[in-house]
Amino acid sequence: MSDLEAIVKNLIKVGVVESFNEANATARVIFEDINIKSYDLPIIVKQSQNNKDYWMPDIGESVLCLFLPTGIESGFILGSYYNKKDRPPVTDQNKRTVKFKDGTVLEYDRKTHKLTADVKGDIDIKATGNINVNANGAITINSS
DSSP states (O other), X not given: OOHHHHHHHTTEXXXXXXXXXXXXXXXXXEETTTTEEOOOEEBOOSOOSSSOOOOOOOTTOEEEEEEOTTOTTSEEEEEEOOOXXXXXXXXXXXXXXXXXXXXXXXXXXXXXXXXXXXXXXOOOOOOSSOOOOOOSSOOOOOOO
């Protein structure tokens, strides 16, 4: 195997999250196939400058990592992926869904133009300005 082939072979790796640092948005990954643990790797997010996006993978979650040619000490966690054990919460290309461990689900269906929030706890809404509710249909409030 040439040096170039060896470098390319080690650029992308699949591993399992062993620990994370919430404050630094980094995690350590175990690569079981080669029995090596990574350094703290930054986790790729959608935005980080003016608009901020934050997520942390769970311990034991499978992740895809990309490494710089300098080696396993310089890389990034690109994200997690579905597999035979961890299945998608929905299988509809028109839905954008976030399902949390506690059962809370946030979902938008672009086909029906419906936003659904099934929250297993309280909801806090804060605004520095007015809160406007405009509905062309009925508004139903059920309280217990």
